[in-house]
Amino acid sequence: xxxxxxxxxxxxxxxxxxxxxxxxxxxxxxxxxxxxxxxxxxxxxxxxxxxxxxxxxxxxxxxxxxxxxxxxxxxxxxxxxxxxxxxxxxxxxxxxxxxxxxxxxxxxxxxxxxxxxxxxxxxxxxxxxxxxxxxxxxxxxxxxxxxxxxxxxxxxxxxxxxxxxxxxxxxxxxxxxxxxxxxxxxxxxxxxxxxxxxxxxxxxxxxxxxxxxxxxxxxxxxxxxxxxxxxxxxxxxxxxxxxxxxxxxxxxxxxxxxxxxxxxxxxxxxxxxxxxxxxxxxxxxxxxxxxxxxxxxxxxxxxxxxxxxxxxxxxxxxxxxxxxxxxxxxxxxxxxxxxxxxxxxxxxxxxxxxxxxxxxxxxxx
Numbered sequence: 001x002x003x004x005x006x007x008x009x010x011x012x013x014x015x016x017x018x019x020x021x022x023x024x025x026x027x028x029x030x031x032x033x034x035x036x037x038x039x040x041x042x043x044x045x046x047x048x049x050x051x052x053x054x055x056x057x058x059x060x061x062x063x064x065x066x067x068x069x070x071x072x073x074x075x076x077x078x079x080x081x082x083x084x085x086x087x088x089x090x091x092x093x094x095x096x097x098x099x100x101x102x103x104x105x106x107x108x109x110x111x112x113x114x115x116x117x118x119x120x121x122x123x124x125x126x127x128x129x130x131x132x133x134x135x136x137x138x139x140x141x142x143x144x145x146x147x148x149x150x151x152x153x154x155x156x157x158x159x160x161x162x163x164x165x166x167x168x169x170x171x172x173x174x175x176x177x178x179x180x181x182x183x184x185x186x187x188x189x190x191x192x193x194x195x196x197x198x199x200x201x202x203x204x205x206x207x208x209x210x211x212x213x214x215x216x217x218x219x220x221x222x223x224x225x226x227x228x229x230x231x232x233x234x235x236x237x238x239x240x241x242x243x244x245x246x247x248x249x250x251x252x253x254x255x256x257x258x259x260x261x262x263x264x265x266x267x268x269x270x271x272x273x274x275x276x277x278x279x280x281x282x283x284x285x286x287x288x289x290x291x292x293x294x295x296x297x298x299x300x301x302x303x304x305x306x307x308x309x310x311x312x313x314x315x316x317x318x319x320x321x322x323x324x325x326x327x328x329x330x331x332x333x334x335x336x337x338x339x340x341x342x343x344x345x346x347x348x349x350x351x352x353x354x355x356x357x358x359x360x361x362x363x364x365x
Contacts, residue, residue, distance in 0.1 A: 021244040022108070023101055023185065024254045025050045026125075026232035028066060028078040032261045033360075036065035039085070045364060048080045049255040050101055052364075057095035059190055060220035061086035069228055071126045071160035075245070079126075079230035082189070088220040095192040096213065097220065098138075099229065102365040104294065105143060105175040105182030111236055113141075114174030123165045123185070124240035128228040129154050133217035136191075136200070137165055140184040140207070144173030148204045149212055160228075164240040170204040179294050181365040185234060188212075189219040189227055256291045261360040264303070264351030272359050273333060273349040277308070277341040282319065285333045285349045293328040293363040303357035306337060309346040314339050316349070331361070 030049040037046035043055040046064035053064060067081035080099065088095070112118045123137060132154050140147045150165045175182040188195075191213040198210030205211075219225050231243050246254075262272045275285030283306055299318070306316050319334040326332065333349065341347065351357040 019244070019246075020235045020241070021233045022103060022121075023050075023232050023234050025251055026230075027076055027243070027245075027251070028080045028230050029248055030252050030255045031066040031078075032255065032259060032263075036063065038063045040064055041086075045259070048078075049259060051080055052100045052102065053082075054098040054100040054184075054186065055096070057092055057192070058088070059091050059095040059097045059192075060084050060088040067228060069128070070230055071128075071162070074126065074231060075243070076126070076230050079128075079228045082219075082227045084220055084223050084225045087223050088190075089218070089222070091190060091192040091218065091220065093192040093194045095190070096188065096195050097190045099187040099189065101185045101232075102181045103183045103185070104179050104365070106177050106179060108175045108182055109177055111175070113170050114144075114172060116171055118169035118171050119236045120169045120238045121167045121234055121236060122238055122240050123167065123232075123234045124163065124243070125232040126160055126162055126230050127152075127154060128158065128160045129219070129226065130157055131217055131219055131221075131225045131227075132157050134215040136186075136188040136213045136216045138184070138186040138188065138212060139167050140186060141170070141173060141175070141182065141204075142184065143176045143182050145207050146170065146173055146204055147201065147207050147212060149201050149214075151200060151215055166238050168203060172204065187229065188216045191216045191218075253291050256289070257294050258364045259360065259362050260289055260291075260293075261358055262351055264354050264357030266353060266355055269305070269350045269353055271348060271350045272304070275333070275347055275349070277343050277345045277347055279343065281337045281340045283316065283335050283337060283341070283347050283349075285335070285347065286330055287333055287349075287359075287361075288330045289328075289361060293361065294365070295328060295363050296326055297328075297331075297361035297363040299326075299331065299333075299359070299361055301359045303352045303354050304335070304359060305350060305352045306335070306341075307348050307350060308341050312339075312341070314341075315352070328363070
């Protein structure tokens, strides 16, 4: 009997995604901090990972959330929503608000910016707003203080619309090849006259604030205004391709380079670190991050507890600062306990059974 040879699958059928999308978490799937944040009036990462609420001056108060309102039939489960809860119909000249993703220079070298071979960038996304009109998307080159802006129009209120924008190549100013901020992708949603009084700069040029957001509507002008966005992709070239889908695990790991959170809940604890008792009511532990962080992080925590080898549970607090052993891979943690343990005894650090309990390392740009 003749044997039939089974051909292996072609390489392109089994390869990992090539991460052509420069944007991390563009499908808004990962939200480690919280699924919502209310009364936001300062610059921060309020909900969905890797997306910053950018703010100059003061301009309204907002609730941000990882929402389930998505364009029908596009394969997205989440969007990033901002809801105006305190209006500012007359912003000061220097005020501006935006949603931003900040990108490391070492992730942008293949764009060949600053050379004669520089390539354009194409941005695509789904967007929806109660407020129709002109909105501005911007690329801001931190390394060389250059920027380019493009406008897009939301035509129908409360209706998902697909947008594509191509930014030209820039043959001036290379991105620095390091782990620092090199490029901002900004979605303006409001701006004062310092940003709108000139002519919109649609070609790369030295930054002139007046030319950055010309024509931008003011999302802060009414508490009825909401804004949703999802499916954000930015890629080399002048053609928008289908949104690149990565697994949740891949997405999470990429986000954890910038922020990692161990979160407790009402019915469970989460192990964070192991170590030993080193002195009266003092413990020392090593925290290993799930992935290498962008840089040495800052540490925040709330309502943590230790469990010793004798099964005794004790509330603890960080002892002043994270020890100098902190780095991008792990951190040595010193903590104080109210009840003395035995020196040399093994101990573990964990969250308590509370939604307010957490341990986080932050290496955001």
